[in-house]
Amino acid sequence: MQLSEAEWKVMNAIWAEAPSSARDVLEHLGDETTWAYTTVKTMLARLAEKGALSVRKRANTSMYEPLISREEARRSAVKGLLERAFGGSFAPLVQFLVSDRDLSPADRKTLEKLIAESGDK
């Protein structure tokens, strides 16, 4: 499942705390957006319609919960990036990450550490 930018914002809010009402989402977004309440509602409706969220009425308010996990969504997103921009294979992406001049020494350190740990598993 591919998510658009606005959809990611909403899903991020819901993964952070579920179930969430539209108002919860709006509040969670804080000053990350200047959306109207109804904009959030529209996004939630679209996400529910495409199967990313479930809706359940509690009193008169709809509560939303994720039907897809953050992991799944991330996997799709990474896969999409890989296909569009890196010829579909993994190595060029990693190559790019480690050689990107925007990568700070701290980031590089993080990378090394993570890899080392993953090797230990």
Next chain:
Amino acid sequence: MQLSEAEWKVMNAIWAEAPSSARDVLEHLGDETTWAYTTVKTMLARLAEKGALSVRKRANTSMYEPLISREEARRSAVKGLLERAFGGSFAPLVQFLVSDRDLSPADRKTLEKLIAESGDK
């Protein structure tokens, strides 16, 4: 500069060989798409308009060359992914990559090797 899926396809063709005519691009795409010639033309025109390509007429045919590098485009794409899907920071992405269960042993090996090499520099 963010590129859409179709734009990536065209840019990939042009990075592979520039300058390219619309027909060159279409041929380069091969069976990756079933686009009409005019679809390629439309994409090229849009990319030129948004400053990703330059156009120069050779005889009666327009030749296109990249104005942005693959590196730049990749950087933007990775940045976009990072922001939408990984809270904007690098570590979670790498964390995800190394722990992704879709990652083959070969990929993991690649990752380790690349990191090790980058450490050597």
Next chain:
DNA sequence: GTACCCCTGCTACAGCTGTAGTAAAACATG
């Protein structure tokens, strides 16, 4: 029970994206 506020279900609408058609100019070729 009326005035207010919140929530819901619709509808709207512009800009972007994918995909292409058409008309007309330019060229190639017998």
Next chain:
DNA sequence: CATGTTTTACTACAGCTGTAGCAGGGGTAC
């Protein structure tokens, strides 16, 4: 040159995305 082939410039149009308005139902506080 007349005809077929390429190429170009322009236009089209549906679906997706971002962004929101409106009308009406329900609760709440007097």
